[in-house]
Amino acid sequence: MQIGPSNPVRGSKSAPVTIYEFGDFQCPTCDQWFRNTEPLIVQNMINTNQTKLVWKDFIIYGPDSNLASKAAYAAGEQGKFWQFYDLLYTNQKAIDSGWASAANLEKFAQSLGLNMTQFDQSFNSDKYNALISTNFNQGRQAGVQGTPTFIIVGPTGKSVPVPGAQPYSAFQQAVAAVSSTG
Amino acid sequence: MQQLQVIQVLRKPAYGLAAGAIALIFGIMLTYFSQFLFFFPYLVFYVPPEESVTLGLDFLTSILSGVVIAASIYGIRNLRKGGNQAKGGVAGIVLALVAGACPCYYLVPLLAVAGGAGGVLSVLGIYLNSYQLPIKALSLALLGAVAVSLERSLRASCDISAGQGTNNHLLRCQPSV
Numbered sequence: 001m002q003i004g005p006s007n008p009v010r011g012s013k014s015a016p017v018t019i020y021e022f023g024d025f026q027c028p029t030c031d032q033w034f035r036n037t038e039p040l041i042v043q044n045m046i047n048t049n050q051t052k053l054v055w056k057d058f059i060i061y062g063p064d065s066n067l068a069s070k071a072a073y074a075a076g077e078q079g080k081f082w083q084f085y086d087l088l089y090t091n092q093k094a095i096d097s098g099w100a101s102a103a104n105l106e107k108f109a110q111s112l113g114l115n116m117t118q119f120d121q122s123f124n125s126d127k128y129n130a131l132i133s134t135n136f137n138q139g140r141q142a143g144v145q146g147t148p149t150f151i152i153v154g155p156t157g158k159s160v161p162v163p164g165a166q167p168y169s170a171f172q173q174a175v176a177a178v179s180s181t182g
Numbered sequence: 183m184q185q186l187q188v189i190q191v192l193r194k195p196a197y198g199l200a201a202g203a204i205a206l207i208f209g210i211m212l213t214y215f216s217q218f219l220f221f222f223p224y225l226v227f228y229v230p231p232e233e234s235v236t237l238g239l240d241f242l243t244s245i246l247s248g249v250v251i252a253a254s255i256y257g258i259r260n261l262r263k264g265g266n267q268a269k270g271g272v273a274g275i276v277l278a279l280v281a282g283a284c285p286c287y288y289l290v291p292l293l294a295v296a297g298g299a300g301g302v303l304s305v306l307g308i309y310l311n312s313y314q315l316p317i318k319a320l321s322l323a324l325l326g327a328v329a330v331s332l333e334r335s336l337r338a339s340c341d342i343s344a345g346q347g348t349n350n351h352l353l354r355c356q357p358s359v
Contacts (some may be wrong), residue, residue, distance in 0.1 A: 166220050
């Protein structure tokens with residue numbers, strides 16, 4: 001598992017442990033993890049430069065998931081991927097119900113104060129299709145079977161997969177396991 | 183106040199144990215699929231604050247499944263003594279298994295990914311995922327209806343008497359008319 005140049009990273013790139021999140025912006029369980037576990041990881045692991053979080057799409061929930069990912073990447077070009085990520089999960093509603101329609105995603109982009117001409121140009125292009133497809137294939141190769149799935153990789157390359165919206169304690173154990181030299 | 187016949191069945195050690203074992207199996211299965219129980223990479227039981235209703239429904243479904251299946255087995259085993267119980271028993275087991283399987287719709291999107299079936303299974307999974315609580319509530323209602331039906335069936339054809347001086351309650355079924 002590697003961090004590609006187009007993969008958004010939350011936290012310091014030099015943090016020794018990497019948490020790869022295979023997610024779908026329409027996945028309710030991903031949202032559950034975002035609300036309950038991620039804040040603790042950000043506070044205790046990312047802000048302390050112990051870990052970094054890397055987003056990888058694993059789109060299984062429908063066409064609007066694809067749009068949501070493309071919009072997040074388009075926001076990322078203006079340095080606001082993670083703000084858009086937060087906005088998507090915070091506003092998540094029923095799957096393919098229109099909350100992640102192209103029109104709504106543009107509203108989200110506007111609310112973040114993005115340059116809309118630049119955003120639209122990127123969002124309406126096909127430039128992220130290859131990245132989304134690569135991420136999905138990487139997930140399958142890594143044994144991902146559903147969302148969210150996290151793969152935690154330590155400084156020596158040792159990795160532990162954490163499937164599902166598991167609590168902070170599971171991540172603490174996994175990070176400790178991949179950080180140990182034994 | 184007259185005791186419930188289903189409870190009388192469960193007072194027989196074999197059926198009480200069977201009900202407990204079945205409830206435990208269903209409980210583990212449902213909490214696993216609801217992502218409250220994790221086996222990998224570490225054994226973790228975790229209920230997010232907003233999911234307590236789902237956990238409650240899972241527990242009730244598990245307990246009721248154990249009761250309904252054990253009482254249904256009793257009905258089947260008394261086939262020669264009371265035909266109605268046998269019919270009700272088979273129906274009870276089938277319905278309890280269906281009700282228990284309903285909340286396992288979580289498997290559908292996973293199957294779509296694992297099997298590459300995509301399309302139809304994914305759409306079905308997405309549709310079912312949007313109705314998590316109603317599906318679980320429906321399962322519970324189905325089990326409740328089966329339990330009431332079993333109770334009536336047992337009440338109609340069984341004569342219950344308690345063993346004097348012991349805790350063993352004997353449930354004697356008579357041929358149904």
